[in-house]
Amino acid sequence: MNGITLALRTLHHGERNVVHELMALSERHRADHEVHHVATDIAAWSREHLRRLAETAAHYGLDLAGPPGDSSDGLLASLRRKASDLTGSRPEPALLLLRDLRETHLAATHVSLHWEMLAQAAQASKDTRLLALASSCHPRTLRQMRWTNTMIKNLAPQALTSL
Template sequence: MTAATLVLRALHHGERHMERQLAAVAEHHRAEHEIHHVATDLARWSDEHAERIAEASRAYGLDLRGGTDDRPGEGLLAAVREKAAEALGHRPEPGLLLLRDLRTLHLAATENSLYWEMLAQYAQAAADDRLLALSSACHPQTLRQLRWTNTMIKTVSPQILTSL
């Protein structure tokens, strides 16, 4: 396995993970229209990124189509934790849940951004125009996801945290 394939695989996983997280946040915070609509749009970007990564990966002997390499049961464990917290009466306020979700999205976008940067650096060093074009096309959208989560955290945290 080459350095390029390692980064492509990690990036594909990260974009699929980001897509699912954004879709879940959009659904959980449906009443917050800006959150719902923007997260839905940003999830489409991650889906497009993952598709483009899978397509580019074939040239390096990787088959990433349709597959996700998530840990089995990850969603199930989250649901069990949430139900257990409800039953015990420790369910956080919706505002705190929103802040937690935005923080999680921000960290995922940061990780993806780092992988895009590593891919671009590899592509430059290896004179790989295909990977450089892929990174140049997708990384700016990941940076936009990162800026959106940061802006939303700055916007909602003062009101949520001072109302506790």
């Protein structure tokens, strides 16, 4: 496995993780409509990245095809919804939301670094296909990070000082 295929595989894994984190955030905090809807919407960006990564990886002899492993289906999602309903009126949900936003932000940051590395490798090797992929996908990852960061900034003062 060469460096490019390693980077593609790492990005694919990272984007799957971002989808998982965003969908878990959406389900756990279903009562917060903004969080629920925005997290669901921006998870679609990572699903698109997964599709594009799989298509691009095929050109390098790497098979990344397959479902993204969305965690929004099944029993686990039902349990998250129930937990969200039960904790909606207690003070702890703000801390849980803060934790979930942090984990989602860190997952997106991980992916962002790998998009940057792939872009640098693409420039160095003059690989226009990889550069186009990174240039198209990385800005959406940065927007995911900005959203989580903004939410953390808005939530942290109240959540951390009301203990």
